[in-house]
Amino acid sequence: MNRRYAYFPGCSAKGTCQELDVSTAAVANRFGIELSPLENPGCTGAREFRAISELVHLTANGRIIAKAERMGRDLVVVCDTCLLNLVEANAKLKADAEWRRAVNDALSAEGLEFKGTIAVKHFLWVLTDDLGPDVLRKNIVRPLRGLKVAPFYGCHIQRPVAAHGSRAEEKPALDRLCELLGATVVQYEGASRCCGFHVVAAEEKIALNMSGSHLGNAKDGGAHCVVTPCPLCHTVFDAYQPDIERAKNRSLGLPILHVSQMVGLAIGLSAEALALSRHVVECGDMLAHIPQASGAA
Amino acid sequence: MSPSSKPTSSSGTIRVRIRRFDPTVDAVPRFEQFEVPAKPLMRIIDVLDCVHEDLQVDIGYRWLCTSKKCGTCAVKVNGTPKLACWDEALPDMTVEPIDNVPVVRDLVTSRAEYQDMLARVSPLLVRKRDYPGFPEPITETQFASTVHLRDCIQCLACQSACPVFAQKDSGFAGPAILVQLSDLAQDPRDDADRADLADRVAQVFKCVSCYECERVCPTEIPIVGEAIEPLKRIARRSGASSGARRARAFWEIARDEGMVNGAKVALRAGKSGLGALALGFRLWRRGKISFASVFGKGGSGSDAVRRAHQASEKRP
Amino acid sequence: MVEEVEVVETDVLVIGGGAAGANAAVKAADQGARVVLVVKGLLGKSGCSIFASHIPYHDISTEQKSRDRLAYAIRYYNHYLTDQEYCKRASVYMRTEFFVELERLGIYWRRDGDKLNATAARTPTLVAHKQGASGVLIMDKRRRQIFDRAIPVYEECAVTSLLQDNGRVVGATVLDLQRGRFFAVSAKAVVLAAGHSDYLSTRSTGTREQSADGVAMAIRAGAEVANLEIQWWHISDVLAPKSWMRYHIYPNPLMGTEETSRVYNSDGEMFFEQKTHNPGTSAPYIHQLRLLAQQVKAGKARWDGGYYSGFTHIPADTVLKYQHQAKIWGKLGLDVGKDLLECGITWHMRQGGINVSTERMESNLPGLFIAGGLGAHYLGGVGPSSYDGKVAGESAAALAAESSKPAMPRAMLDAEQRRVFGFLKADSAGVRPMAAKLRIRELMWELGYVKNEQKLNAALDGIVAVREQMVPKFGLQSASRAWNTGWMDALDACSMIDATEAMVRSALLRKESRGPFYREDYPYVDNENWLRKIILTRDGNEWKSRTEPYALPYLKPEKSREPFFEADF
Secondary structure (H helix, E strand, C coil): CCEEEEEECHHHHHCCCHHHHHHHHHHHHHCCEEEEECCCCCCCCCCCHHHCCHHHHHHHHHHHHHHHHHHCCCEEECCHHHHHHHHHHHHHHHHCHHHHHHHHHHHHHHCCCCCCCCCEEEHHHHHHHHHCHHHHHHCCCCCCCCCEEEECCCCCCCCCHHHHHHHHHHHHHHHHHHHHCCCEECCCCCCCCCCCHHHHCCCHHHHHHHHHHHHHHHHHCCCCEEEECCHHHHHHHHHCHHHHHHHHCCCCCCCEEEHHHHHHHHCCCCCCCCCHHHCCCCCHHHHCCCHHHHHHC | CCCCCCCCCCCCEEEEEEEECCCCCCCCCEEEEEEEECCCCCEHHHHHHHHHHHCCCCCCCCCCCCCCCCCCCEEEECCEEEECCCCECCCEEEEEECCCCCEEECCEECCHHHHHHHHHCCCCCCCCCCCCCCCCCCCHHHHHHHCCHHHCCCCCHHHHHCCCCCCCCCCCCCHHHHHHHHHHHCCCCCCCCHHHHHHHHCCHHHCCCCCHHHHHCCCCCCHHHHHHHHHHHHHHCCCCCHHHHHHHHHHHHHHHHCCCCHHHHHHHCCCCCHHHHHHHHHHHHCCCCCHHHHHCCCCCCCHHHHHHHHHHHHCC | CCCCCEEEEEEEEEECCCHHHHHHHHHHHHCCCCEEEECCCCCCCCCCHHHCCCEECCCCCCHHHHHHHHHHHHHHHCCCCCCHHHHHHHHHHHHHHHHHHHHHHCCCCCEECCEECCCCCCCCEECCCCCCCCHHHHHHHHHHHHHHCCCCEECCEEEEEEEEECCEEEEEEEEECCCCCEEEEEEEEEEECCCCCCCCCCCECCCCCCCCHHHHHHHHHCCCEECCCCEEEEEEEECCCHHHHHCECCCCCCCCCCCCCEEECCCCCEEEEHHHHCCCCCCHHHHHHHHHHHHHHCCCCECCECEEEECCCCCHHHHHHHCCCHHHHHHCCCCCCCCCEEEEEEEEEECCEECCECCCCECCCCCEEECHHHECCCCCCHHHHHHHHHHHHHHHHHHHHCCCCCCCCHHHHHHHHHHHHHCCCECCCCECHHHHHHHHHHHHHHHCCEECHHHHHHHHHHHHHHHHHHHHHECECCCCCCCCHHHHHHHHHHHHHHHHHHHHHHHHHCCCCECCEEECCCCEEEHHHHCEEEEEEEECCEEEEEEEECCCCCCCCCCCEEEHHHCCC
């Protein structure tokens, strides 16, 4: 059965983290999941639109949701921060008729309307919930046995509780996915903490202190790699890792995987198909820990 | 009708490990374990009271109002900040002082640094217009956006959980201060320059939006959405900090092009120097950024969103 | 051991960080006085002022309305044991200054749309907080006012004694509880505002640091105390968890409605609802107590449980909208619309206190001013206490302005230092001071609401036994000076012993029943003989007593004598 979703990759997956877009498409393709990108979707606003005005936040996000509604599909995202913006706007616009009217007034010029008919999902949830563990398990051709993975959740897929409800307990879900794929989960202090992305450009030291301590703990726990559902966390951990190593005065060499890349490895996709070479931190040593992978890759 | 109540039978014992530390005597903290009989509906503070009153051990802790008003009994229980008088006792718990404050003894922490910072952000309403007399003509609607902020009891659980405040040299005032400042900044009667206080003194743009503060707030205040983001809104236009500059750059690009490119934001916000160059080179080498993505136009954006931006500029 | 003691010099020393003390400090400073504020807990966080919820906002614009207001204060809240002229002045202050000053400072008194959200009931009240609590926000503003004026505040510092020079109060000795530093404050005038909510009974609304220090230190200094026998007990306080005994299920009308909570006995029969049982008055507490006493007598309730209170008869939304206590149901896993909470009585506050002349809030000791619930002149409350703070602060500043620097009574200072440090010894075989505190609370709980001569004498013997047999054997777990709870308990216990002894002695003298004071051996309100102030003083170990009639310029009781359970006040 084909699963069809509207797809909003966001600025990272289309910019600095194109490997996320590439690997998501590859994994979706393998599972017969159809992800249809929205046309000219714009931006969910990171942390900025909501600090400009509720109107900007709700218009920008309502517009993205309305585009998915026009396709009649649930909306899939691959970024924690985009997820939170869209989930919150979706709930607010469903509940508040006054805001819905204001946003729809603005959207009417583009022939769009927010109706409140769809759900917003992270691609991780599509895999763990919509697809489910049985289908995932059946497709594993290279169990990640031998690979010690430190899951890093990111803030906006778990918090605030008001937005995510029972989803706030996302931690076990990602742990379970790693285990299902055969990997060993590294328990470490910091897995559900903040990477610091939203200040890294302006206050690099603050962000690197935070991310450095999480990566250090993961490394101390014996991790071969970190996996994250958020490209923003990925950016801090991967692109800034040389800076983190300098700030913390220790070598880390921890590859940072997107969830889709980790799943892709287990279902037999090649390093090329998953664009692992686009990372700043080399993935070669990590791959050597997956016995079947070293021969097959 | 017959009165109903939660079952009041409860059995067994509560095992509690309390972090003991007397800075005038001890070199390092130690944990001491106690067992107290479990009683119905026990709160954390009931267990501490038992240790002090029944076992007659001189643990240091605060007990003031014991009814979620004074905000002085926050402790960490199994790693998470809790209000001792409000949250349920667990059968097996480790109780420690909250983080990011000096310890006076055992679970008692100093509030002096918090109060000093509060004094620095001008904590009283500043009226430059004449007070019109009681009752002044204000409405419930004008105070609706801050209704949750007035739930704050300044227990400092949020400061304990904040990863930026935890960095001693960050300069960040912490979420509890921002809640107080935001309540004043959104007050229609206030005439102080809260934008400058928020940006320069409280350094609101150093908030990473991780929502850890909200996670632990015993009074369930939406700290990020209702305190911090409104403050950023107020401080964004005039703020001189690197965070304020970055927020402005992001906003301009998002408004004009629809999509945002991180490197372009950084460049426009004035990020430069060797570190930025090294980062840029690193990203370019892996195909993560290109000349076009940084210097070209990202997209055409949306008229609807642009109009929302324009409307927001008129109506801050 | 006597160490060199630092002396902090000031014009006005204010002791106590609640509504009265904080306002006294602000107003004295505004008169130009140098002020030092010493608070046993934390300024605006300890004590009972933060417990204030709905604050009476009486219309006094007509003669009749003003009289109603006075009836509320004089008859129902003070049972005629008050200074009626003071009540009148305080009511004017409340109407014209209290709310105004706080609003000017930035308190947002809740509106309903654009109108003040006052209860429609007989006693209109205002609230500052969305769910009915006001004290937290009021005290937060006061705290900021004090920081704003840069008034030196010594928090978590316990005053252990008043210093006197030739009878005049010239300062106090202080123990910094955080660090164990002992110091003195030398002042030209002292405002004592230590509150009226004491933790002197096993079940009590007062919190642990509230050990009646103000009463005890005043007695030791020779001040007159009055009507100490009268305590307010509340019946609708949560039974369990124990620490929540100070959560109170409000008997007054819910904000914006005429609905009130109900109280049920163990058979599920409703025995109290204000709008049914007590519609004419605005002080249901006294009435509640008498009805509960009858239920206890009938075996349908205990003082500590077996009866229940709640709001199951009205829609949950109505309660959740304005009552902060509604949240406690949720936190206990209960539904405020469906479940009742088991209750017990608590010793809520002391009505009597230090004898005060209210014009300038002076005690009988020169240099010592009294403000708030600590005084015997009025029951207390955040509004009248603020008024007292203003009067006492301004009077103290005026006295300081005309006084020269006082001498420091060295011998007294040294003796007090020896007393305080005498307790600081580790002794594993010693009696823990907490045991003495628990015993005092147990004695007062056993004495309880229903008093008689025999029970009072037994309580007195018990208190004397604690003083004579436990205190000399005090030994602490550690001799650390940093936040040594054992050391604090030792000092608290001494205060509690002195204060409860005076309370019991005063109760033995009052041969009638009145308000919340019930002697089953004198079960009638005796206005003919006992509309009088009972005044005690202690000189060394000698107690002296006398009584004084009250002036009744505005309001007199109708009957000279009536059965206690038939009186409505």
